[in-house]
Amino acid sequence: xxxxWTPLSHxxxxxxxxxxxxRALADxxxxxxxxxxxxxxxxxxxxxxxxxAPSTLSHHFRALREAGLIRQWDEGRKRMNTLRLDELDARFxxxxxxxxxxx
Amino acid sequence: xxxxWTPLSHxxxxxxxxxxxxRALADxxxxxxxxxxxxxxxxxxxxxxxxxAPSTLSHHFRALREAGLIRQWDEGRKRMNTLRLDELDARFxxxxxxxxxxx
Numbered sequence: 543x544x545x546x547w548t549p550l551s552h553x554x555x556x557x558x559x560x561x562x563x564x565r566a567l568a569d570x571x572x573x574x575x576x577x578x579x580x581x582x583x584x585x586x587x588x589x590x591x592x593x594x595a596p597s598t599l600s601h602h603f604r605a606l607r608e609a610g611l612i613r614q615w616d617e618g619r620k621r622m623n624t625l626r627l628d629e630l631d632a633r634f635x636x637x638x639x640x641x642x643x644x645x
Numbered sequence: 646x647x648x649x650w651t652p653l654s655h656x657x658x659x660x661x662x663x664x665x666x667x668r669a670l671a672d673x674x675x676x677x678x679x680x681x682x683x684x685x686x687x688x689x690x691x692x693x694x695x696x697x698a699p700s701t702l703s704h705h706f707r708a709l710r711e712a713g714l715i716r717q718w719d720e721g722r723k724r725m726n727t728l729r730l731d732e733l734d735a736r737f738x739x740x741x742x743x744x745x746x747x748x
Binding site for chain 1: 662667744746
């Protein structure tokens with residue numbers, strides 16, 4: 543699995559646009575992932591209680607990472623996730639919180 | 646122009662989803678339209694200072710209306726627009742303001 547060992551790319555927060563963030567947030571599964579990161583902290587991909595196919599889940603995490611919403615890194619066999627909340631709040635004050643509170 | 650005289654449909658605010666709102670907001674032209682409605686009040690379609698093709702503009706207004714963000718009505722030859730801010734704020738508190746403040 544080459545993908546497992548290629549470095550994970552993360553956009554600089556200055557390059558993240560409102561459009562990127564809103565498109566990434568316009569999905570209930572992705573909002574569920576972010577909400578769990580807010581309430582329960584950093585965690586590996588397999589622990590979000592989502593009954594979706596692994597490929598679908600992988601797509602959602604990638605969409606969140608490429609939009610600048612989460613940071614991912616590998617710890618052994620686990621892929622960890624953290625919300626980039628401080629950076630996002632500095633760039634788009636209150637935006638993530640307002641969206642996550644909306645449903 | 647049949648479209649001019651067919652009744653304009655507006656979703657009930659209870660049927661508007663977060664996904665609808667975020668997808669509609671994920672576009673700078675549409676945010677510009679909403680921002681002008683917030684700051685300068687109700688106004689006809691032709692007065693938003695946008696240098697885009699009429700068909701493109703029409704598409705954006707329709708996307709905003711179908712997502713539940715604006716209400717439109719005809720006054721003579723003008724199509725008027727108002728932001729459904731009270732309804733949106735009751736359903737998604739602070740969401741529209743946070744998005745419009747983001748860029």
